[in-house]
Amino acid sequence: xxxxxxxxxxxxxxxxRTQERIPxxxxxxxxxxxxxxxxxxxxTTPVAALRRLVKRTHAPNVREVHAVKGISFTAYRGxxxxxxxxxxxxxxxILRAIAGLLPVNRGAIHTQGQPSLLGxxxxxxxxxxxxxxxxxxxxxxxxxxxxxxKQAAGxxxxxxINERGDFAxxxxxxxxxxxxxxxxxxxxxAKKHDVLLIDEALATGDKGFRRRSExxxxxxREGAGTVFLVSHQLSSVRDTCERTIWLESGVIRMDxxxxxxxxxxxxxANSK
Amino acid sequence: MATTALxxxxxxxxxxxxxxxxxxxxxxxxxxxxxxxxxxxxYRHFIAAYANAKLVASYSNAKLGQLxxxxxxxxxxxxxxxxxxxxxxxxxxxxxxxxxxxxxFIFNFTQSAVLAGTQSISSNxxxxxxxxxxxxxxxxxxxxxxxxxxxxSMVVLVGIVLVTGEPLTWEWxxxxxxxxxxxxxxxxxxxLVARLGAKSSDLKQVMPFIMRTWMYGxxxxxxxxxxxxxxxxxxxxxxxxxxxxxxELARYSLLEEAPLLNESLTQLWLVGAGxxxxxxxxxxxxxxxxxxxxxxx
Numbered sequence: 001x002x003x004x005x006x007x008x009x010x011x012x013x014x015x016x017r018t019q020e021r022i023p024x025x026x027x028x029x030x031x032x033x034x035x036x037x038x039x040x041x042x043x044t045t046p047v048a049a050l051r052r053l054v055k056r057t058h059a060p061n062v063r064e065v066h067a068v069k070g071i072s073f074t075a076y077r078g079x080x081x082x083x084x085x086x087x088x089x090x091x092x093x094i095l096r097a098i099a100g101l102l103p104v105n106r107g108a109i110h111t112q113g114q115p116s117l118l119g120x121x122x123x124x125x126x127x128x129x130x131x132x133x134x135x136x137x138x139x140x141x142x143x144x145x146x147x148x149x150k151q152a153a154g155x156x157x158x159x160x161i162n163e164r165g166d167f168a169x170x171x172x173x174x175x176x177x178x179x180x181x182x183x184x185x186x187x188x189x190a191k192k193h194d195v196l197l198i199d200e201a202l203a204t205g206d207k208g209f210r211r212r213s214e215x216x217x218x219x220x221r222e223g224a225g226t227v228f229l230v231s232h233q234l235s236s237v238r239d240t241c242e243r244t245i246w247l248e249s250g251v252i253r254m255d256x257x258x259x260x261x262x263x264x265x266x267x268x269a270n271s272k
Numbered sequence: 273m274a275t276t277a278l279x280x281x282x283x284x285x286x287x288x289x290x291x292x293x294x295x296x297x298x299x300x301x302x303x304x305x306x307x308x309x310x311x312x313x314x315y316r317h318f319i320a321a322y323a324n325a326k327l328v329a330s331y332s333n334a335k336l337g338q339l340x341x342x343x344x345x346x347x348x349x350x351x352x353x354x355x356x357x358x359x360x361x362x363x364x365x366x367x368x369x370x371x372x373x374x375x376x377f378i379f380n381f382t383q384s385a386v387l388a389g390t391q392s393i394s395s396n397x398x399x400x401x402x403x404x405x406x407x408x409x410x411x412x413x414x415x416x417x418x419x420x421x422x423x424x425s426m427v428v429l430v431g432i433v434l435v436t437g438e439p440l441t442w443e444w445x446x447x448x449x450x451x452x453x454x455x456x457x458x459x460x461x462x463x464l465v466a467r468l469g470a471k472s473s474d475l476k477q478v479m480p481f482i483m484r485t486w487m488y489g490x491x492x493x494x495x496x497x498x499x500x501x502x503x504x505x506x507x508x509x510x511x512x513x514x515x516x517x518x519x520e521l522a523r524y525s526l527l528e529e530a531p532l533l534n535e536s537l538t539q540l541w542l543v544g545a546g547x548x549x550x551x552x553x554x555x556x557x558x559x560x561x562x563x564x565x566x567x568x569x
Contacts, residue, residue: 023294028287046477072287100300101401101567109299110291114404124399127329136325139318140403171332188402 024195024226025075025098025115029107032068032093067093069250070107075195080217080227082237082258084265085247091230094247095197098228113194116141118185126173130161130183133172137187151190158216159186160209182209189216196220197228214240234262302563312406319409323416330417345380345425349373349432356493365495366529370436374526375492377425378519381451382458383483385418389462390479393470393566400567407566408559411466415459422451433526446525453548454518460551463559470566490515496533507533514547 068090075081083091096102097109099117124133134155138148159182161167161175172180188196198217217240221227231237237244237258244261246254254261285293303311312319331337349372357368365371392414393400393407400407426447434440469475490513491499499510510516511534521540523530534540 023290023296026287026291026296028291046481050478052472052474074287074290096401098299100404100564103300103564108288108291110288110296111299112294112296115299116404117402125325125329127332128325132325132328136318136321137403139315139321140399140405142315142318142405145317184402 021076023074024077024112026110027071027073030068030071030097030104030109031106032097032102033105034065034067036063036065067250071252073245073255075226077226078221079243080221080229080241082241082244083228083230083247084237084244089247090250091247092199095199095228095230099197111195115195115197116188116193117197118188124172127171129171130168134187138190141191143191155186155190158212159183185213192223193220193225195226199230238262300564305560308406308560312408315405315409318405319413323413326417327420341421341424342428345377345428349376352376352493362494365531367436367438367527370433370438370527371523371530372493373429373432374523375519377429378522379487379490379492379515381418381422381454382515385415385458385462386465386483387479388414388418390465390469390476392466394473397567407563408463411462412459415462419455438527443525447522450518450521450525453544456548456552457514460555463555467559467562486515489513490519491533495531497531499533512543517544
């Protein structure tokens with residue numbers, strides 16, 4: 001286990017190691033600023049819209065939110081890193097930036113391969129059956145059709161949506177939210193990822209599914225990947241991650257072994 | 273991972289140097305045009321599957337299901353025939369029903385592709401934010417979905433044209449290359465409006481007006497000979513209107529006596545192919561340049 005962490009915010013720079021460890025994600029002083037549209041103000045008529053298009057101006061009331069304010073850390077191959085913090089602390093934002101889905105305004109994020117973000121909001125096509133969604137989702141991850149055909153049955157079994165009758169052939173809009181989330185997790189977990197970013201997804205599903213998915217995350221890590229886990233359930237962070245980064249208002253408050261960080265975080269959360 | 277507390281030889285490195293040393297790439301970097309095309313080709317199965325899925329999904333809630341693929345163009349044709357053929361009685365055109373439906377169905381191919389394309393990024397944000405794939409897959413699969421719809425309406429069109437007394441000739445085969453050129457043109461325009469629509473959802477409100485104007489400039493509902501009354505430069509503009517060109521190509525191949533604005537067939541084919549090339553390549557490059565912006569904000 002990694003056990004020597006000095007100043008929390010510079011943990012990556014002072015990290016100790018045995019052999020050459022291979023970094024998979026290097027976050028270098030990343031700042032992320034969101035632009036939030038608060039709906040149209042200058043009239044919603046086609047004429048006003050056309051004028052804005054022609055002049056290439058933005059709707060006047062766009063607000064900027066500085067969600068991540070200078071974060072640096074390095075993640076290595078084979079690590080599972082938990083990200084904790086209060087709501088709005090920038091956890092999901094930094095995950096999306098690592099996945100390349102949000103630009104950094106300052107600093108840089110370097111990654112090995114293409115990180116995959118696995119969130120509960122990963123919407124597929126609700127009008128299509130679960131089976132078709134499995135095929136589409138796998139193709140969208142870049143899998144070959146032959147591999148998809150081989151793995152489709154396994155993915156549906158893993159998700160457990162067929163435990164109460166044949167749901168796989170029904171449209172996804174008929175699924176309960178838990179079933180849909182389980183299926184989405186199963187699809188995303190079917191592929192080997194260099195870097196897997198999990199946003200609250202392990203919290204879904206019943207006890208049996210949670211055990212299976214935690215097992216799956218462990219397998220993905222052993223396959224030389226790096227796993228990031230955002231969760232409000234400290235127990236699942238404790239079970240899956242040996243390193244934890246605590247974010248608060250867009251800055252790293254602490255970075256170190258899970259037990260220490262969670263203890264400090266709990267003390268902080270209780271004192272509020 | 274057991275650690276004996278050895279000092280890291282890399283400790284002196286900055287984050288950027290560490291990343292460079294291990295060959296890490298900047299997250300969300302835009303690939304080169306060639307690399308992008310290669311990736312897109314690798315995703316061809318996804319594009320085809322997604323196009324099929326959309327086609328099935330769009331009718332999954334309707335009782336008549338995919339029958340609407342044929343019913344919608346038929347109903348459209350009936351309404352326009354009632355207004356322009358019966359009420360306004362355009363007798364100057366021989367076989368007006370066939371003239372009208374050919375123009376209508378060809379125009380509708382581009383119109384529905386453009387309208388769907390405007391939203392092809394903005395309506396798939398969930399997918400875009402969850403998974404990494406070349407974003408051009410989405411507008412391209414929209415174009416393919418519309419092409420599949422077109423094939424259904426072409427069956428209807430051929431039926432109408434035959435029933436109204438047009439003879440079946442070898443020239444009908446020219447419809448195939450004409451439609452393919454139009455499909456390439458559509459793909460380019462769809463890529464263009466997909467990027468524009470991704471940035472500003474206002475475009476969705478404006479698009480129907482643009483398409484309506486375009487329709488009146490393409491001689492769909494009335495005889496193209498009306499355009500001769502325009503001043504010379506305006507006629508030239510209309511002559512090079514890509515949609516008018518594709519409609520004339522279809523009318524030329526299917527109908528015997530339809531009035532045409534462009535006298536020279538060679539010119540029609542050249543302009544049609546030119547537009548397909550310009551729109552196809554231009555649209556693709558324009559869309560690629562925005563690749564890292566989709567799904568953000």
